Amino acid sequence: MAAGVSDPSLRHRRREQGLMFLLASPALVVVLALVVVPVGWLMGQSVFDHGFTLENYRRIFVEPIYWRSFSLTFRFAFEVTVLALLLGYPVAYVATAVGRPWDILIMSLVILPFWTSVLVRAYAWLVLLQRTGVVNHLLADLGLIDEPLALVHNELGTVIATVHILLPFMVLPLYSAMQKIPRDLLQASASLGCGPWPTFVRVFLPLSLPGVLAGLTLVFVLALGFYITPELLGGGRTIMVSMVVSRNVELYDQWGAASAVGVILLACVLAIFVVVGRALPLDRVLGHR
Amino acid sequence: MIRGHGSEAVILPGRGTVQAGGERVEVRSASKSYGSVLALDNVSLDVAPHEFVSLLGPSGSGKTTLLGILGGFIQPSAGSIHFGGRDVTFVPPHKRDIGIVFQSYALFPHMTVGENVAFALRARRLPKSSWADKVKHALAMVGLAGYEERGIAQLSGGQRQRVALARTIIFDPRLILMDEPLSALDKQLREAMQIELRQLHRRLGATIIYVTHDQREALTMSDRVAVLKDGKLVQIDRPDRLYDHPANAFVASFIGEATLLPVTRVDGASVSLDGAILRTGRPVPATGDLVLAVQTEKLLIDLDRQDPTRNHFSGRVADIVFQGESLRVFLTLDGGASLSLRQPSHYEATRRIPPIGERVNVSLHPEDTIVVPRTES
Missing domain, CATH: 3.40.50.300 (P-loop containing nucleotide triphosphate hydrolases)
Structure with a gap:
């Protein structure tokens, strides 16, 4: 209707929306240039080799080396995520419970490793965990072991170092979710007759689940694509998906195959997001909204 | 209880x-x-x-x-x-x-x-x-x-x-x-x-x-x-x-909406406010600084006939605030002190309130004349 067109409030809103779009446009351009375009190019490359072909995908599903890499990578990401949760939850809980200034100290210690390069930390773990490293020496001196343990150049070493590097991505969302839990609720639970442990199980834990979920997803997805740490600490025997990609490009100059692996990994991650989002009763946790 | x-x-x-x-x-x-x-x-x-x-x-x-x-x-x-x-x-x-x-x-x-x-x-x-x-x-x-x-x-x-x-x-x-x-x-x-x-x-x-x-x-x-x-x-x-019976000036000021005015002790049953003698039905504390706590609803506006058994104050109407079920009237006493009182907002009560700036006489019963120590005892 004509009245709608001349309605000044509508005009005002449209101008506001235009300005908002303008504000967001630099970020949109960056995302478009650095994410959408390369990923599209990647997808194109995985199915084009002098014409359309699914050869790259056929190879992935047929050759066992790819299967082994994918299953290894998922198992690795799963192990890292579970360990990060088991180690991170108590840290976040303590940081929430102790109050000032200790919470600041604990969270600073959690974030501190962020400022060190991943490469440096990987080498540091190499020094610590190798056959003649600090850990093996210590265990031998304490008389706990006779032979040095194989802590590195295998999956174990990779998991240890990766957990260390990804731990902040677990602790930070946990801490943020736990901080939002009102202390009143814990006091209310106590006043209604619940001791510390039942209060934790029935009130604190369920209300911290959004943080658990965020941490699990972040760490799992990051671990799936981890490259430097497995490359340095895996000893060449643990071939992650990311390493398959790198080898296809660097050793065999197989861009099409590398792209196909990348596309499948991306599809897996997206599938996980969808399943997690659907499966967990988040709306219930967040209060029936 | x-x-x-x-x-x-x-x-x-x-x-x-x-x-x-x-x-x-x-x-x-x-x-x-x-x-x-x-x-x-x-x-x-x-x-x-x-x-x-x-x-x-x-x-x-x-x-x-x-x-x-x-x-x-x-x-x-x-x-x-x-x-x-x-x-x-x-x-x-x-x-x-x-x-x-x-x-x-x-x-x-x-x-x-x-x-x-x-x-x-x-x-x-x-x-x-x-x-x-x-x-x-x-x-x-x-x-x-x-x-x-x-x-x-x-x-x-x-x-x-x-x-x-x-x-x-x-x-x-x-x-x-x-x-x-x-x-x-x-x-x-x-x-x-x-x-x-x-x-x-x-x-x-x-x-x-x-x-x-x-x-x-x-x-x-x-x-x-x-x-x-x-x-x-x-x-x-x-x-x-x-x-x-508030214990002191703090309780008197916290409960109700009392105005506190400094007074001096005359004897066990009366105090002086800016020279005017007020009788009280309660024993006046023997020592320390005293204040008179006047709750707004205990003051009555006198029209002509003055009841000699009550304590009287006179001054001018400083402001009148309409608050629905009642009106709050602010007074400036002749001695300079401020007081306030409440009148229910029905005709018989509101017609007693003189316009702002006019003289007004108010009174307080000795039983409502609350004298308390200024500080906690």
């Missing part, structure tokens, strides 16, 4: 016969310091079974600290707490068996109304088959019958308040602590809930200790009101006694 005590069996409507249990609560010389700050300073309090006692004071007066100590969330630095003669000073909250209603309601957002209300039953490991009836009854008591399946986010503030109450009363606690439970509600709902809480208290028979900074709320609901200031218990008494 106004209401009866003792632990006789009483009949509660729709509830059958229950052994009404109210806990005797004793606070013995309790103090709490945080570093150099003394949050609670040697407070002793004896609350009888079934009694409704309010802890009234401004923020920082120690009332919330005292409630925290009674709830078991704060341990006193000195002194002890006794429930029914049993020392519970260091008993953890979940073993105290007391109900607490929080200012924020503290309902569990991840549970339905029914699950919230059943929480105490679950904590006590009562058979699940007995829950439904008890939940239904508790919700009915607070006027929320049939709300079991609702989510907390779907409720209004007043409904949340009721759920918090139902969750507390479901396990028949002998003592209920309430921390400003009505402060988040709007005025009309708050006043309706005050009356409901009073009635609920009578039906439950539990001892209630109620923290508030709203003097009117404390007067409305309580058997006795304990006034706290700077961590100290200033006065504890029945609402009517507290109002008419």
